Amino acid sequence: MPDGGNPWAAAGGQQPWGTGGYPPPGMPGAPGGPMMYPAPQRSLYTNNLAIASLIVGIVCCYFGFIGIGLGIGALRQIKRTGERGKGLAISGIVAGSLGMVLFVLTVIGGAFSVDDFEEDGSRPSHVSPTSDSGLSANSPFRLSLGQCFDRAAAGNARPVDCTSAHFGETYWVQPASEQTSAYPGEDVMKEEAEKLCADRVDTYVADTWSIPDKVVTFYFYPDRVAWKAPAARRIVCFLANEDKSSRTGMLRKYASSLTPDQRQLLDATNQFDKAWGKGPDEDTGVEDDPQAYRTWAKDMSAAANRQATLLSNYRWTTADKATVDRLIAKSRIAATHYQLAAQSTDNATLRTELGLADDNLGDDEIISLRRALGLATQQEEPAKHQGGNSKAV
Numbered sequence: 001m002p003d004g005g006n007p008w009a010a011a012g013g014q015q016p017w018g019t020g021g022y023p024p025p026g027m028p029g030a031p032g033g034p035m036m037y038p039a040p041q042r043s044l045y046t047n048n049l050a051i052a053s054l055i056v057g058i059v060c061c062y063f064g065f066i067g068i069g070l071g072i073g074a075l076r077q078i079k080r081t082g083e084r085g086k087g088l089a090i091s092g093i094v095a096g097s098l099g100m101v102l103f104v105l106t107v108i109g110g111a112f113s114v115d116d117f118e119e120d121g122s123r124p125s126h127v128s129p130t131s132d133s134g135l136s137a138n139s140p141f142r143l144s145l146g147q148c149f150d151r152a153a154a155g156n157a158r159p160v161d162c163t164s165a166h167f168g169e170t171y172w173v174q175p176a177s178e179q180t181s182a183y184p185g186e187d188v189m190k191e192e193a194e195k196l197c198a199d200r201v202d203t204y205v206a207d208t209w210s211i212p213d214k215v216v217t218f219y220f221y222p223d224r225v226a227w228k229a230p231a232a233r234r235i236v237c238f239l240a241n242e243d244k245s246s247r248t249g250m251l252r253k254y255a256s257s258l259t260p261d262q263r264q265l266l267d268a269t270n271q272f273d274k275a276w277g278k279g280p281d282e283d284t285g286v287e288d289d290p291q292a293y294r295t296w297a298k299d300m301s302a303a304a305n306r307q308a309t310l311l312s313n314y315r316w317t318t319a320d321k322a323t324v325d326r327l328i329a330k331s332r333i334a335a336t337h338y339q340l341a342a343q344s345t346d347n348a349t350l351r352t353e354l355g356l357a358d359d360n361l362g363d364d365e366i367i368s369l370r371r372a373l374g375l376a377t378q379q380e381e382p383a384k385h386q387g388g389n390s391k392a393v
Helices: 048-059 061-081 086-108 186-204 260-277 290-312 321-343 347-358 363-373
Strands: 148-150 158-160 168-175 215-220 234-241
Touching: 061 086, 168 186, 186 215, 186 234, 186 260, 260 290, 260 363, 290 321, 290 347, 321 347, 321 363
Parallel strands: none
Antiparallel strands: 148 158, 148 168, 168 234, 215 234
């Protein structure tokens, strides 16, 4: 080799690690040392894909998969070219991943947006499977009896104190009658929820006439997507303003807070009111569906007889006995006319008998007894008895 075999002659005859026979341990070519190579010169430029990944991951969160893809591509290029931007690429991947999670939760967990109700209140609740129970933290299917809640966002029913502004107040919660993996169908769920919630409101508000006019009953029931989470197979009944505005205070008033005479009057008249609330839709006339009216008249006859029996088989202590007797007599007359309406064979007779029955509902006597016993006396029917006021969410 020229220059005495010194391979570094071209560099002035001096080894880059100084004089001596071998390079120091660890340097390239040192005996027993690892084969290390100098790191590539760090680029002064930032990888464009890394920048794009971060921007897409943050701004277009519903398309997070694009940010993830750009971030992965950026990391590969940076490893090859030595460009800057590794932190940006990683941040873009993280932002894109969070965006994908948000998108999935929005699709699966779009439980209820009250502003999106259909006219008949038929919008169901969904559930976000984001916890061990399969329910999101603020899922409406986590609500329990007596809880007030606010609608913080679509899919959420956030429990709040009833003394603060809230949207709804839960008055009944019960598992759906079907619990199999096969979804029973929305029509089945809605029918079950409507009946259940109409029948249970007086277990929570014993005097339903005390419910404000603008407050009506609503309910949550699971749709096909929500049904996949067993914990969501429930029906949740709640009271809320019909115009979906906020309210404060609790409506709960259990029967245990009433006097014996108050409880007896409510038990008797609620029999009648429940049957009344299950009648044909108020927009449906006798001519439109006479058979529906005959079926309803039969139920009303039975309820009127039950009302008369409960009133007569009780020893009243504070109510006026003469007023009670008048109500009993009218109840039995109404029961007779409802029975004749149920047995009618023509629309004219059906209409006439229904009218005679309505004349003997005993509204004046009921209001008089309520006033004497210290109960609410508003003459409007309570929320649970107004046709069509039970609504799905």
